[in-house]
Amino acid sequence: MRIGQGWDLHRLEKGRPLIIGGVTVPFEKGCAAHSDGDVLIHALIDALLGAAAEGNIGILFPDSDPQYKNADSRELLRETVKRLSPRWKTVNVDATVVLQAPKLNPFIDEMRSRLAADLNLDTAAVSIKPKTHEKIGSVGRGEAVEAFVSVLIAPAE
Ligand code: MG
DSSP states (O other): OEEEEEEEEEEEEETSOEEETTEEEOOSEEEOOSSOOOHHHHHHHHHHHHHHTOOOHHHHSOTTOGGGTTOOHHHHHHHHHHHHTTTEEEEEEEEEEEOSSSOOGGGHHHHHHHHHHHHTOOGGGEEEEEEOOTTOHHHHTTSEEEEEEEEEEEEOO
16 A cells, blocks of 8 residues: 655635635635645645655646646546545545634535545545634735645555
């Protein structure tokens, strides 16, 4: 088995959709990004690529490529899973999303089931834990959102 970790941060701006773990969370601000700005999925893709030692999200899906403008991050995740699938399958995911507001707890189960579907996993193998940043720093002032992801992968049969 192999372990991988991923991290991502996005700036929050007024008038942008806030999409986390494939779920649109109602809020006045969202992620400024080339793609749909899904910070959790970006960290998850990097964790998967890191576990397999197959590069990083910026190499696979360059933000200079117009093909990925406003890209649906779930599609990028499914593409990553497909790329690794001849050699690796995902065992479990444990993630932390750091966001001052809004509260994410009502959306966590929907995020887990969407990510589990994209990873061909049982929802029980996908954990997502929301945290605040105690009102300090850029995340605590509501200027950014951050995600940390650990994954375990095992050889495909
Ligand atoms: Mg990103």
